[in-house]
Amino acid sequence: MQERSADRDFAAYNEAQEGRPVRPLAVRAAQLVLEERGRSLRTTPDDRLVAVELGSGAGIEARHLADSGFRVHTFDADVSVEAGMAGMARTLDIIHTTTDLAVPFPIPPADLVLSCATLSFVPRAAFPQLWGAVRSALRPHGVLAVDLFGDRDDWAGTEGTFLTRADLEELLTGLEVLALDEEEHDGRSFAGPKHWHTYQLIVREPRHIAGTV
Numbered sequence: 597m598q599e600r601s602a603d604r605d606f607a608a609y610n611e612a613q614e615g616r617p618v619r620p621l622a623v624r625a626a627q628l629v630l631e632e633r634g635r636s637l638r639t640t641p642d643d644r645l646v647a648v649e650l651g652s653g654a655g656i657e658a659r660h661l662a663d664s665g666f667r668v669h670t671f672d673a674d675v676s677v678e679a680g681m682a683g684m685a686r687t688l689d690i691i692h693t694t695t696d697l698a699v700p701f702p703i704p705p706a707d708l709v710l711s712c713a714t715l716s717f718v719p720r721a722a723f724p725q726l727w728g729a730v731r732s733a734l735r736p737h738g739v740l741a742v743d744l745f746g747d748r749d750d751w752a753g754t755e756g757t758f759l760t761r762a763d764l765e766e767l768l769t770g771l772e773v774l775a776l777d778e779e780e781h782d783g784r785s786f787a788g789p790k791h792w793h794t795y796q797l798i799v800r801e802p803r804h805i806a807g808t809v
């Protein structure tokens with residue numbers, strides 16, 4: 597595995613994603629937000645549910661979110677996905693931006709922030725600012741669904757943010773945890789055999805902080 601994020605070939609990875617199913621994390625998180633919406637009083641037609649996806653890659657999850665009724669703002673540094681995202685945006689409510697997540701950028705207020713297999717590639721020095729910006733972007737009842745790599749992952753030690761369980765608990769301070777799965781197993785990655793150590797989380801800002809009941 598490349599030591600530096602800039603050396604990772606995300607274009608090849610994203611190209612190889614065609615045809616894979618939507619990630620279960622995206623399906624589950626969208627469902628949660630839609631169920632919550634069903635219970636809430638936000639029913640005006642122009643009050644669209646908004647999703648933000650960080651590291652949207654080929655746009656498979658973004659398409660699912662748009663098909664599910666969200667306006668979707670996608671962000672990714674890989675210029676090779678721009679044409680595909682522009683194609684999707686012709687028929688779906690998707691707004692794509694090419695950007696480096698490590699550099700502060702405006703995150704639209706969102707009912708759902710999704711990030712699959714991406715945030716851990718953000719260098720450690722930039723991670724706290726990004727995490728804070730993501731939390732600030734969550735609307736009342738907004739859900740954050742993300743997977744992160746742990747410190748026993750084979751890629752720990754390369755450029756990025758690889759979290760101990762204690763690091764993770766600190767990140768979750770003040771958040772309502774709806775799901776937290778820690779997994780560790782030997783398997784394969786796009787680059788070959790790999791030991792995986794991951795956390796998958798679905799969290800939200802507590803309702804009392806969001807000022808709603």
Ligand SMILES: C[S@@+](CC[C@H](N)C(=O)[O-])C[C@H]1O[C@@H](n2cnc3c(N)ncnc32)[C@H](O)[C@@H]1O
Pocket residue numbers: 601606607609610613619650651652653654671672673674695696697698711712713714717718
């Ligand atoms: C492993 S891929 C995952 C893509 C997609 N979420 C998926 O699940 O297939 C990581 C994605 O994050 C993007 N990425 C990595 N580091 C990034 C950064 N610092 N800023 C923006 N995007 C980044 C890559 O371009 C790539 O599309």
